Amino acid sequence: MNWQEYQEAVAVLYEQADGFGNVLRNVMIPDKVTGHARQIDVLIELEAKGHSIKLVVDAKFHSEPIDVREVESVLALADAVGASKAVIVAANGWTSPAEIKASHAGCDLRILSLEEALDLIVPDKWEMCPCCQRDCIVLDQDGALITEDGLLFWWLAGQCRACMYSFAWCQECGSYLEIPRGQTEECTCRHLWENSQDGMNLTLREERDDLPTEGNEAE
CATH class of the missing domain: 3.40.1350.10 (Trna Endonuclease; Chain: A, domain 1)
Structure with missing residues (x-):
C-alpha cells in the first residue's frame, strides 16, 4: 500500500x-x-x-x-x-x-x-508480504475460464511491489503458493505458476508440453 x-x-x-x-x-x-x-x-x-x-x-x-x-x-x-x-x-x-x-x-x-485500510479498499484480497514485510500483496490478478472437462476454474494472484514476491491461489485444488521472483511452482492439480517481471503467468496443465499425455503416464 x-x-x-x-x-x-x-x-x-x-x-x-x-x-x-x-x-x-x-x-x-x-x-x-x-x-x-x-x-x-x-x-x-x-x-x-x-x-x-x-x-x-x-x-x-x-x-x-x-x-x-x-x-x-x-x-x-x-x-x-x-x-x-x-x-x-x-x-x-x-x-x-x-x-x-x-x-x-x-x-x-x-x-x-x-x-x-486494505480491508476498506480491497476487502478479502490482500496479504502482508512474508518476504520483505514492507508492503502488502494485493490479489489483483484473477481469471476465470471453463476447462475441457466443463468445470469453472478461478484463480487469484498478486505481486509485492517492494520485493516482487508473489502469491497465487488456485481455486480448483485449493493450493496457496508463495513464489519468489523469477521462479515457478506447480499446484496440486499440476497447473504451472510463474512469477515473472510482468506479474503472474499461468500455464494450465492441458497446455503444458512437459507432462505425459493421458494414457501414457507411468503406472
Missing part, C-alpha cells in the same frame, strides 16, 4: 459512516490569508442548526508514530482553511507528546492500521 491508497482508505472510512455529512476527497481550499490553494486529504462538511462546520481529516501513512510536529502541521492547516476541527488518522499511532498536544488543541487522533 502507498500513501495515496491509504488516503483513499481514510476517505472510504468516513464515507461509510451514515449521516456524517458531506465527505470530499483530496480537495483544494484557498488559504484564508494568502489565498493560495491548500490540499486537504479529506474534508467533511456538516450542517448544524444553520451553521456550516468543516472538519479537516489528514491521513498519516508513516512507518513510525507521528510526533508533535505532525500534529502542529495539521492544526496549522486546519486554521489556514478556516476548519472548525482537525482529525488525524495515522497508520502507526503517535508519540505521547503528540497525544498531549492534540488533546490540548481539540484535535482527534485515530488509528487506521495497514490491515484495516
Whole structure:
C-alpha cells in the first residue's frame, strides 16, 4: 500500500459512516490569508442548526508514530482553511507528546492500521508480504475460464511491489503458493505458476508440453 491508497482508505472510512455529512476527497481550499490553494486529504462538511462546520481529516501513512510536529502541521492547516476541527488518522499511532498536544488543541487522533485500510479498499484480497514485510500483496490478478472437462476454474494472484514476491491461489485444488521472483511452482492439480517481471503467468496443465499425455503416464 502507498500513501495515496491509504488516503483513499481514510476517505472510504468516513464515507461509510451514515449521516456524517458531506465527505470530499483530496480537495483544494484557498488559504484564508494568502489565498493560495491548500490540499486537504479529506474534508467533511456538516450542517448544524444553520451553521456550516468543516472538519479537516489528514491521513498519516508513516512507518513510525507521528510526533508533535505532525500534529502542529495539521492544526496549522486546519486554521489556514478556516476548519472548525482537525482529525488525524495515522497508520502507526503517535508519540505521547503528540497525544498531549492534540488533546490540548481539540484535535482527534485515530488509528487506521495497514490491515484495516486494505480491508476498506480491497476487502478479502490482500496479504502482508512474508518476504520483505514492507508492503502488502494485493490479489489483483484473477481469471476465470471453463476447462475441457466443463468445470469453472478461478484463480487469484498478486505481486509485492517492494520485493516482487508473489502469491497465487488456485481455486480448483485449493493450493496457496508463495513464489519468489523469477521462479515457478506447480499446484496440486499440476497447473504451472510463474512469477515473472510482468506479474503472474499461468500455464494450465492441458497446455503444458512437459507432462505425459493421458494414457501414457507411468503406472
